Amino acid sequence: LGRPTYLGNEITQSVDFSIKTPPAIGLIQVWQLETRLDEFLENSKNYSSLNFKTFDTKKGRKGLLNYTIWDYTFTTSDAEIHSLEAFFDDKPYMYRISLYVKSKDYGPEVRKIFDEMVNSVSVK
Numbered sequence: 001l002g003r004p005t006y007l008g009n010e011i012t013q014s015v016d017f018s019i020k021t022p023p024a025i026g027l028i029q030v031w032q033l034e035t036r037l038d039e040f041l042e043n044s045k046n047y048s049s050l051n052f053k054t055f056d057t058k059k060g061r062k063g064l065l066n067y068t069i070w071d072y073t074f075t076t077s078d079a080e081i082h083s084l085e086a087f088f089d090d091k092p093y094m095y096r097i098s099l100y101v102k103s104k105d106y107g108p109e110v111r112k113i114f115d116e117m118v119n120s121v122s123v124k
Helices: 037-047 108-119
Strands: 011-019 024-032 052-062 065-075 080-090 093-102
Touching (some): 037 065, 037 080, 080 108
Antiparallel strands (some): 011 024, 024 093, 052 065, 065 080
């Protein structure tokens, strides 16, 4: 884990992390949203500069929190990237977990790491 940074009004905390095997990077953030989470996510997807090759959305609930999972791929100048993101709704806060890995390195072990991170979330 990196050191927490405070990025401003909307993103109140952000921590970067990396995984050695398979090589991946990610972040954990706390946001204070001024809109509903569904609206925020729809706008984020629509205004993204990424050209998505694949995009899947799944909704769930963990304890008292509703969440949305994004599972998508996009291409950079270097490689195709597989991204997994979880967005937990704790109005007005949103907790985000994002994991990015080159598609060639993506496999069940990456998904297992991400799912364990999502399942570890609890808000008191």
